[in-house]
Amino acid sequence: MIERIVAVAENAYVRLFLVALVFLALQTTLLNEMRPFDVSLEIMILLAASAGLARGSEVGAIAGFMIGLMYDFVLTTPLGLGAAVFAIVGYLAGFVHSFVHEPTWWSRVILGAVASGIGMILMAGAIALVGTDGIFTTKVLTIALVVALFNALFSLPTERLCRWAMTKEKAVR
Amino acid sequence: MAGQSFTRRRIIALLALTSLILITLDLRDSGITTGLRDAFAVIFRPIESATRVVTNPIRNTWNGIVNYDDVAEENRRLKDLVARQEGAAIANIAGIREAQELLSLNGLPTLAGIESCTAQVVGSTPSNFSQTVEINRGRSCGIRVGMPVFNAAGLIGKITEVYNDRAVVMLITDPAYSLAVKVVNTPPTTTAAPGSDNTVESTTTSSTSTTSTTTTTIFIEGFEPGATVATSPPTAPPTLPDGRPVTPNTSPLTVPPGADLPLRETGALEGRGLNRLPIVRFIENQPRFGEIAVGSPVISAGGATSLAPPDIVVGTVSRIVNRSGTLGPILEVNVAANLENLNFVRILLYQPTTERVDQ
Numbered sequence: 001m002i003e004r005i006v007a008v009a010e011n012a013y014v015r016l017f018l019v020a021l022v023f024l025a026l027q028t029t030l031l032n033e034m035r036p037f038d039v040s041l042e043i044m045i046l047l048a049a050s051a052g053l054a055r056g057s058e059v060g061a062i063a064g065f066m067i068g069l070m071y072d073f074v075l076t077t078p079l080g081l082g083a084a085v086f087a088i089v090g091y092l093a094g095f096v097h098s099f100v101h102e103p104t105w106w107s108r109v110i111l112g113a114v115a116s117g118i119g120m121i122l123m124a125g126a127i128a129l130v131g132t133d134g135i136f137t138t139k140v141l142t143i144a145l146v147v148a149l150f151n152a153l154f155s156l157p158t159e160r161l162c163r164w165a166m167t168k169e170k171a172v173r
Numbered sequence: 174m175a176g177q178s179f180t181r182r183r184i185i186a187l188l189a190l191t192s193l194i195l196i197t198l199d200l201r202d203s204g205i206t207t208g209l210r211d212a213f214a215v216i217f218r219p220i221e222s223a224t225r226v227v228t229n230p231i232r233n234t235w236n237g238i239v240n241y242d243d244v245a246e247e248n249r250r251l252k253d254l255v256a257r258q259e260g261a262a263i264a265n266i267a268g269i270r271e272a273q274e275l276l277s278l279n280g281l282p283t284l285a286g287i288e289s290c291t292a293q294v295v296g297s298t299p300s301n302f303s304q305t306v307e308i309n310r311g312r313s314c315g316i317r318v319g320m321p322v323f324n325a326a327g328l329i330g331k332i333t334e335v336y337n338d339r340a341v342v343m344l345i346t347d348p349a350y351s352l353a354v355k356v357v358n359t360p361p362t363t364t365a366a367p368g369s370d371n372t373v374e375s376t377t378t379s380s381t382s383t384t385s386t387t388t389t390t391i392f393i394e395g396f397e398p399g400a401t402v403a404t405s406p407p408t409a410p411p412t413l414p415d416g417r418p419v420t421p422n423t424s425p426l427t428v429p430p431g432a433d434l435p436l437r438e439t440g441a442l443e444g445r446g447l448n449r450l451p452i453v454r455f456i457e458n459q460p461r462f463g464e465i466a467v468g469s470p471v472i473s474a475g476g477a478t479s480l481a482p483p484d485i486v487v488g489t490v491s492r493i494v495n496r497s498g499t500l501g502p503i504l505e506v507n508v509a510a511n512l513e514n515l516n517f518v519r520i521l522l523y524q525p526t527t528e529r530v531d532q
């Protein structure tokens with residue numbers, strides 16, 4: 001029984017799911033109240049971007065979809081909307097990163113921040129697209145900027161965490 | 174390489190398709206998506222509760238650093254306010270009881286006849302794009318989707334998601350929120366001079382409006398508009414056919430000051446998101462309604478399809494944006510309840526017909 005649980009836990013996506021659960025709990029509790037410049041910091045989108053940076057665009061898209069779907073479960077936005085946006089963010093981060101000739105720590109930081117900022121704008125656009133008025137305002141730019149700056153600070157540790165979570169089974173042992 | 178590209182395309186197509194299906198199902202209020210949310214809540218809530226306990230010192234430190242001055246200032250202000258409100262509250266309670274008695278006497282529905290459930294706010298929205306709070310009561314208390322939520326100050330929103338012991342409240346500032354409301358306005362002032370004739374015509378010209386309106390006031394002998402007691406003209410006492418005088422009815426007759434009754438006009442309240450006041454649209458530009466004053470109360474309109482029963486306080490008019498032509502003004506509403514510091518709230522167990530799901 002225990003061996004079976006360990007075997008399941010060794011799956012990369014299961015590990016990422018568990019990491020995402022912790023991130024989601026932090027998002028809904030701690031970051032919910034810490035609002036610099038009246039902006040809620042978004043670490044879920046950072047996790048999606050980091051998955052793309054760590055394991056490439058395909059894995060980034062799938063991981064982003066999963067993380068976004070988990071976020072949708074606790075929000076009032078339509079289920080699947082965040083999943084679609086986060087999948088794009090994960091894919092975009094991985095895709096652009098593949099073009100960087102010799103990736104450095106700061107290139108990854110910049111990519112993580114930019115992907116987060118773009119994700120915020122895409123999210124606002126997606127919510128407006130499903131018929132909610134008053135979302136797509138100039139405030140979105142402030143949100144994107146603040147979220148990008150905050151996520152830049154935590155980009156490297158989050159990417160490292162994603163790299164660990166999504167390591168192949170044998171490497172973990 | 175071609176095979177890899179094909180796999181990538183397949184993955185992207187599959188994710189896009191799944192998203193579209195989920196969005197469609199959720200927008201059509203499918204039971205599948207509700208079930209998925211419920212199942213996820215079962216896994217996630219214990220983790221969230223544990224994280225809330227663990228991160229509490231960090232949150233307190235943050236709030237201590239960022240909000241200390243504001244909290245101290247607010248505390249002083251609230252102490253003054255409480256002292257002032259205590260006296261007014263007693264008078265208001267008496268007034269409300271009288272109003273409820275009057276409504277029930279006339280067979281009209283009152284809020285007192287609707288059961289309610291009290292809950293505490295345990296969290297707010299983690300997103301930048303929606304304004305919601307989470308409360309610690311749910312289905313077990315009788316709460317259902319669509320029920321109105323308010324606190325001591327007034328309406329704060331409606332229930333949008335319900336779990337067994339938790340529920341999510343969409344605040345009235347959320348862009349997705351809309352509610353039928355009434356704006357209570359004082360009537361336009363009329364200057365009418367009683368003449369010899371029973372009917373007198375008077376003209377009222379608004380100082381800001383370019384149109385002039387004519388109102389007709391009918392004077393009935395013995396009655397003065399706005400008077401609380403009827404006045405009778407000095408005449409000889411009437412007598413019966415046999416010559417005996419008629420015993421006069423000495424009980425005073427109260428004449429409601431109809432001309433001074435507050436006028437009401439309905440409109441639609443819409444949320445506009447974070448840091449923006451909700452607005453009221455579709456107020457008709459009627460001369461009878463007069464010019465809306467800043468500070469006029471805004472209350473729920475009620476009605477068969479409304480999200481809330483009538484006469485729940487929403488707030489007051491804080492700004493009026495006049496529009497040209499027949500378009501009525503847009504009113505910005507200062508919400509009575511402080512949505513940033515919600516603690517205890519009351520949920521009216523009143524489910525609007527528009528929110529009922531056929532079992």
